[in-house]
Amino acid sequence: MDVKKQIIALSYKLFGNLIEKNEIDKISLCTDLKEELKFSNIHLSLIEYLCVALFCSCACFVISTPIISVFILLITEEVFFGLFLAIFGSFFLCVVVCVGFYFLPFMLKGEQNKRIDDILPFAMSYLTIMAGSQNPSVSMFKTISRFDEYGEVSDEAKKIVAEVEMMGLNFKDALSNAAKRTPSKKFKNILEGIKSTIEAGGDLKSYLKDTTKELMAFYKIRLEKYENQVMLLTEMYLTAVIVGSIFLLVISVIFSVIGTASNELIISMQLAIVILILPASSAGFILIERGIAPAQA
Template sequence: MANTFDEQYVALAYRVFGKFVGTYLVDEFRDMRPDIQKANIRISLLEYLSTALLTSVFVFVAQVPLISVIMLILLKSIILGLITGLLFGLFCAVGVFMLFYFYPSIRVQERCKQINESLPFAMFYLTTISGSGTPPLAMFKMLAMFKEYAEISEEASKIVYDVEIAGMSITKALEDAAGRTPSEHLREIYWGINNSLTTGGDLRTLLYEKANSSMEEYKRSLKEFTDRLSMLTEIYLTGVIVGSIFFMVLSTIMSSFGGSSGTIISLQLGVTFILLPILSMAFVFILRQISPAHAI
């Protein structure tokens, strides 16, 4: 029984469009299935496409009358207002559906980045607890409870669920985890642990080696980030800060030679209170996108 609003909405979408989607759309969008799984979206492809279609219809129904009324007032023409409303509503509906289409791949990239950034620390944690002879399943239980590792803890909790609830063996659970994780590095670790358990290898040595290699990769990413940060800081200081100061000085000099002082003051205010904040926020956004999670 659907309890939350999200579950109720997905259930409604499936009831309304499930048959249509299953007949006409699932095969056309089957390439989305791996990304939906790796993005940790816990509904099927059929339910996801049904939700996307229902949301697009709702957007279309909401936008058409709203835009039609607005354009009717502006254009003083019922026909032009309706045509504009229909076109704009169709554009918004298609846009929403495309957002649903691209969201899983975007989410996969985000999860992959988060996993890779937390992986060195999680691996050293596993190495430490494996040294005391802790069984593999207990190791993943402890990792699942350590929420500071975010997506890695989520991956570990799935392994625990597969073993304790679904009744899988630990090796089968690791195989499934390797197939659904978006991180290539974590996939290699899963297969390494699986091979170690199957062949009776030294698990602690394996984890220690993987932890070291992950940390080296993390250090390399930090160095690349430092180099990029230096370059972007120079660009920001030169192009934004110095450029703004130069504009202020130059515009003030121009105003003294008979320029329109009102226009120049408006431009200066626009640069100071609109352009500079926008560029500064864009700079911070770029930094957060390229930075490792523990860097800033």
């Protein structure tokens, strides 16, 4: 048993009865969370997920309280004041952990949805080519499942092929199951459209070709929007971070010359700007840029 399974088992042992007895999993917020867990690739039941959230919150409180207490004690040399701040700070961290656990499935679903929508035009282009070569529908998904470049679409294709070939499920039913699993509305509509086209005996190649053109048009708009966002972020970064940091350094030098602040304070401020603010701002800019960047096949 790996560490992950051990933590899940221990969490359920400690908090499982508490959650089930008080029916915490039936609260409206938890009901919404249950729906999001289905799309976020977190392979846990709602009760297991709540148990892990409570376990991590309690562990955070137990670990952070003595650390914060010692840190504040070294600064203030006040035992009771340090203990009070440590308990308050640890409780705040517990709340942050709980809130983080609640929003994590929503965030994972959003990221997965974004990845699917960004890679979908390229995956559909490949499916259109496969449909033009008169391949059976299952073979199209089997072929695209071999290419990791298509990310989430390839993963979903693998599940469809597995349900058909290993579980003996009807191909149209496998498409319906995939449409229910995926967090992407676009991909869901495409899967349902493929199913409807097959049932009606329509031209699958024409449907996929028209869908690909529409997706490519949306992707082009997405790229233009991304370009404008990057330009805006770059201007904000140069103005607020680079120019702002230089301005603060100049102001600190002026204060040092006129003697309105101690040298230790000025040096500390300059070090904070150079060592903390600039690297943190640069890292934040890179993370934001990568977050809004569209995927490419």
